[in-house]
Amino acid sequence: MHTIIEPFRIKSVEPIRFTTREERETALQGAGNNVFLLHADDVLIDLLTDSGTGAMSAAQWGALMQGDESYAGSRSYYRFESVVRDLTGFRHIIPTHQGRAAERILFHNILRPGDLVINNTHFDTTRANIEVEDAEARDLVIEEGKIPGFIHPFKGNMDLVALEKTLAQEGDRVRLVMVTVTNNSGGGQPVSLENLRSVREIAHRHGKPFFIDACRFAENAYFIKMRESGQRHRTPKEIAQEMFSLADGCTMSAKKDGLANMGGFLALNDDAWAEACRNLLILTEGFPTYGGLAGYDLEAIAQGLVEVVEESYLHYRIHSTAYLANKLDEAGIPTVKPPGGHAVYIDARTMLPHVPPLEYPGIALVNAMYLEAGIRAVEIGTVMFGTHPDGTETPAAMDLVRLAIPRRLYTQSHIDYVAEALIEVARGKSALRGWKITRAPKALRHFTAQFQPVA
Numbered sequence: 315m316h317t318i319i320e321p322f323r324i325k326s327v328e329p330i331r332f333t334t335r336e337e338r339e340t341a342l343q344g345a346g347n348n349v350f351l352l353h354a355d356d357v358l359i360d361l362l363t364d365s366g367t368g369a370m371s372a373a374q375w376g377a378l379m380q381g382d383e384s385y386a387g388s389r390s391y392y393r394f395e396s397v398v399r400d401l402t403g404f405r406h407i408i409p410t411h412q413g414r415a416a417e418r419i420l421f422h423n424i425l426r427p428g429d430l431v432i433n434n435t436h437f438d439t440t441r442a443n444i445e446v447e448d449a450e451a452r453d454l455v456i457e458e459g460k461i462p463g464f465i466h467p468f469k470g471n472m473d474l475v476a477l478e479k480t481l482a483q484e485g486d487r488v489r490l491v492m493v494t495v496t497n498n499s500g501g502g503q504p505v506s507l508e509n510l511r512s513v514r515e516i517a518h519r520h521g522k523p524f525f526i527d528a529c530r531f532a533e534n535a536y537f538i539k540m541r542e543s544g545q546r547h548r549t550p551k552e553i554a555q556e557m558f559s560l561a562d563g564c565t566m567s568a569k570k571d572g573l574a575n576m577g578g579f580l581a582l583n584d585d586a587w588a589e590a591c592r593n594l595l596i597l598t599e600g601f602p603t604y605g606g607l608a609g610y611d612l613e614a615i616a617q618g619l620v621e622v623v624e625e626s627y628l629h630y631r632i633h634s635t636a637y638l639a640n641k642l643d644e645a646g647i648p649t650v651k652p653p654g655g656h657a658v659y660i661d662a663r664t665m666l667p668h669v670p671p672l673e674y675p676g677i678a679l680v681n682a683m684y685l686e687a688g689i690r691a692v693e694i695g696t697v698m699f700g701t702h703p704d705g706t707e708t709p710a711a712m713d714l715v716r717l718a719i720p721r722r723l724y725t726q727s728h729i730d731y732v733a734e735a736l737i738e739v740a741r742g743k744s745a746l747r748g749w750k751i752t753r754a755p756k757a758l759r760h761f762t763a764q765f766q767p768v769a
């Protein structure tokens with residue numbers, strides 16, 4: 315059979331609210347023309363993020379009832395620890411309330427002003443947590459990964475020549491080498507096992523620890539299985555285990571491939587770093603056996619990490635994302651190719667060449683999609699990445715709009731509706747205009763900036 319079906323039945327449903335165009339115009343204006351500031355009830359199909367927005371399984375809901383809420387040493391922590399250790403092999407497993415808390419605890423302990431962290435592409439919170447320590451976050455993804463329409467099986471790969479050169483020239487400053495799997499800010503593109511092995515070898519030869527930002531490790535493992543030679547016979551879990559075995563630690567947001575609505579962890583082998591991180595954890599998150607999570611959250615994550623590496627789930631996940639990308643492709647809407655694991659990325663800069671990058675073509679497209687059909691997406695471009703620590707602004711490498719697909723949440727007809735709406739927006743694209751920012755905070759401005767149309 316060729317039809318890809320959802321590998322689950324639906325046991326419980328949640329209504330979504332239909333609005334008129336006039337209601338959406340009022341709602342968007344009231345939100346300062348920033349879809350982050352909308353009430354979620356005014357959104358029909360929410361593709362803002364795949365983070366914490368998925369549907370849990372019956373087994374996860376059942377696991378919630380097993381939650382042990384003991385302050386210290388809870389049974390739920392030990393179940394969580396054993397699942398994470400089985401998967402990652404790391405010695406120390408530190409729960410956190412989400413991915414950025416793991417980043418903050420790690421970076422605050424290990425970075426000094428002037429240090430350098432290398433990554434294929436830092437996610438925005440990762441970059442912000444490095445820069446807040448007055449350290450530098452440098453992206454060294456391969457050149458192919460920066461060209462939206464270029465087809466390459468592993469566009470998330472690290473540029474090994476650039477990594478080697480940076481370590482040779484600025485090795486004193488480099489505190490950590492990281493790889494983000496899949497590469498969210500670069501289009502949800504995977505990293506090959508071969509590349510991970512080489513990054514490890516180069517980092518270790520220069521005496522640098524190597525960490526994985528593991529938010530979407532299972533989707534990355536499935537891409538490796540499908541695309542890397544010699545990997546077809548392995549299970550996604552075996553591949554994931556090898557990925558983790560190459561690293562000295564990882565940061566993880568369990569809101570993605572943990573299939574949970576909240577949670578994360580920091581896992582690592584170094585005893586001294588782990589002790590320092592646990593001490594900071596107690597200060598800001600909680601005791602090391604709960605780290606800001608309820609016992610029931612730890613249960614949901616433990617069960618989610620078991621389900622996420624199931625082949626039938628990953629097959630459906632990766633193919634249903636590609637289904638939307640293929641529909642847009644057939645309609646001539648430019649997307650990042652090949653499609654990523656958790657999202658389809660529209661190349662807004664190419665789609666709207668008449669909107670200059672500093673007038674935010676991504677925002678023009680995001681706002682048009684909301685007004686057209688009540689769909690919420692997110693700009694990943696100049697608003698998110700265009701500012702620098704010295705206060706200047708330049709165009710980001712790409713102006714993308716991400717349609718993130720929550721896990722197990724929407725059916726194929728929801729996705730058909732999204733494609734139809736986008737095709738309608740594309741028909742009227744020449745009328746779309748740029749936007750200017752009227753108010754914005756210094757860091758992570760995309761969350762709360764307010765916009766006005768360019769006159």
Ligand SMILES: Cc1ncc(COP(=O)(O)O)c(C=O)c1O
Nearest residue numbers: 365412413414437439498529567
């Ligand atoms: C690659 C990557 N790293 C880190 C994070 C931060 O995780 P959280 O949102 O749980 O803080 C995200 C969240 O989207 C991410 O995609």
